[in-house]
Amino acid sequence: MEPQQQHNSLLEDAQSSLGQLSDERSRLAREFIAYLEQQDREDRDRRRQQFLATDAAIARLREQIRARTGIHPNSVPLIRQLREGDEYRG
Structure with a gap:
């Protein structure tokens, strides 16, 4: 083979x-981006589930307050009672 042909x-x-x-670099970049997007979706889903669980726990606590005291949990008298209790303990 001549040098030019070899070259x-x-x-x-x-x-x-x-x-x-x-091509391999592009494929790996696409895979990495897909992985990051999946992680982001999973993180958002996890945070959403945590929010819903917290919201449900708050609703249960409000219902317990209402059942035990007969006072709506957002009412001013209950908030005042809770504050006074904090001051008493403080």
Whole structure:
């Protein structure tokens, strides 16, 4: 093989390898982005579930307050009683 042909062959091989590496890099980047998006969805779902659980716990506590005291949990008298209790304990 002549030096020029050998040079051209090496150049073609190098370009082919670069193309394959570029394709692999693109594939890995897509996979990584998909992974990050999945993690983000899972984190949002987890936070949403935590919020819903907290909201349900607050609703149960409000209902317990209402059942035990007969006073709506957001009423001024109950809030005042709770504050006075804090001052008494303080």
